[in-house]
Amino acid sequence: MKTLHVNVDGRGYPIFVGEGLLGRAGTVLSEVGFASAPVVVSNPTVLRLHGRNLIESLESCFGRVNKIVVGDGERFKTRATLSSIHDRLFQARADRHSWIVAFGGGMVGDTAGFAAATFMRGIPIVHVPTTLLAQVDSAIGGKVGINVPQGKNLIGAFHQPHAVLTDPAVLGTLPDRELAAGLYEVIKCAAIRSVSLLQYIERHIPEILARRALALEHIIVAAARIKARIVAADEKEKNLRMVLNFGHTMGHAFEAATAYRRFKHGEAVAWGMIGALLLGMELGFPNRQEYARLIRLIRRVRPLPSLKNIAFGRVWDALERDKKFRAGKFRMVLLPRLGEAEVRADIDPLRFRRFLKWFLLQGGNAETLLDAEGQRGIRTAFPSSTRNSPHAGR
């Protein structure tokens, strides 16, 4: 078992990562300091596949555990689910000394976390994430919340967990596409902060996709460490934390423009990263070989759903709603070099608009675009804008 410590908000919490941790959850959480039985919030799928393992371990240490079952899927991340968790907590006679274990993917973690943040003004939450995405991303950092008709995650809070328990073994039952979606976020962490993690993924991608325990544990620990460090330095997303949004600016817009139906979040982020890399080339960042390398890695994970037939106007509207334009400039995270993401607030909206139109058009023909693995390819795929770029002569 590996243990990371996250320091936020004047107190720290541990992230435990280890094969078989589910069956030792009771002991591990006793050592964290919990003494009474938690309320477990989960969904039917996770409970069916892995519930017994976790619940038995918790009950052997803490006695009878109450379970609150919520719907499986993002469409249940609503005010109604939040209210129902609160109501079930009252039914279970929970009080301000109670604590919650969120056992599931991002939806369970975000919703149960927000319920914990607001139940009697805040009770402790422990995350036991069961998707790769939740293990490396949503369970770390304290962002909790729900979706509303106006948009995703727009109502929520910061509520740091008391502990995160990550068992790579649960990924054995994760659908391939979900695993890939999580892996794109791991690649994002590598891209913004760690060339060595990038190399590791490049070398071990077959083991990762085959869910070999050692490989999974390695990338989870590495990605969680990157996220934890950034979050510790900037809990409430003033600035530094924004680099975690690499690939998310366009990614969110692609998700919104397709009504959250075509892409998994990680897949949209993968497209967003590719877009940000190509935009970087367009803006004249010199490291085209590095970008091509990263795009190649993203492509090796799994075929991405196509960008075909996404209306430019809907993407642009989503970016405007997302308040990415400030003071006449467009803001997003770019990657001047691998491992060193930067927030750029000075992007010319007209130039970005032209780029995005081109990208969506090419995206319809993803293979052509993505075969562009060096200068020549990109130039071919991207003729009009390189002509207009100050770096067109290179």
Added chain:
Amino acid sequence: MKTLHVNVDGRGYPIFVGEGLLGRAGTVLSEVGFASAPVVVSNPTVLRLHGRNLIESLESCFGRVNKIVVGDGERFKTRATLSSIHDRLFQARADRHSWIVAFGGGMVGDTAGFAAATFMRGIPIVHVPTTLLAQVDSAIGGKVGINVPQGKNLIGAFHQPHAVLTDPAVLGTLPDRELAAGLYEVIKCAAIRSVSLLQYIERHIPEILARRALALEHIIVAAARIKARIVAADEKEKNLRMVLNFGHTMGHAFEAATAYRRFKHGEAVAWGMIGALLLGMELGFPNRQEYARLIRLIRRVRPLPSLKNIAFGRVWDALERDKKFRAGKFRMVLLPRLGEAEVRADIDPLRFRRFLKWFLLQGGNAETLLDAEGQRGIRTAFPSSTRNSPHAGR
């Protein structure tokens, strides 16, 4: 204008108190650092009486102000109101750079504060409290939340304001009963921490009830300072902050047992303080003259709604639901001497039960009980239990 500084959670915020502040809100809040127009959350009554004054001042500094109007009264402190504030914020195109001014009593402050705490994971809130109770209590300390069918304030958060602007002039339109209800909370602050504030109130109660600016400003500043100091030392109610609950243990139970219809919150707290003082005598605290003095002051404010015909069982149930019993003992704040409240966790439930039964019975005949201004009176009013008390011989 007087300025207090509250230090919580690694950052501080100012409380401004001064006659006529409403009309200078724009200037004062510019100096705090706000630059864009806020969204004002208020109710129709407050907007009608004082809205123009505040809004004009804000608009002259920040430009056009959006208003969100919520229902007037505790019965609107609901999930539905919370959702409607969020929806109206989206309609007003608010984002994470927006800020809210909560302009009203405790209901507006708590609900708008909770909306601010959870809108896009938290935006700043400034309180402009318009009742004495809100000015000395609910606007300070960061407790925000809503009521649910299971109980009051059970869903909520801690969300410290960026500033509190208190204008005693707004109390000119406050109904007498509301003013009295707030004054009981001021007396509570004095009772737990400040004999000199108690003396001031004793000497100036006619000016206070006549809403003389100087007297109001004096007690608001003094009570706000007491609350701010306690909150700064213990933001999230671990221990010290509990002394603010003096009078609230029984008070809450009286409110709940009468379905929140008979008493204003402050009135129930007034009865709760009287109960806590008499219980202190029963437990043998020696300063009966001091207690009689405090009870006398509470009585001078205004006649309290009677304790008649409150079923003991309903009060007891409310205390149990409120988790006041732990490890076989009853816990509440007592006042061994004026100005020095203490949390006592060792009260024998049987003894407390007997006392409470007697108190409710006597409460039906409030004059008899409250004429007990010294040893003799109390003894007469409280014969059975003084016989059983170790201090019965005094």
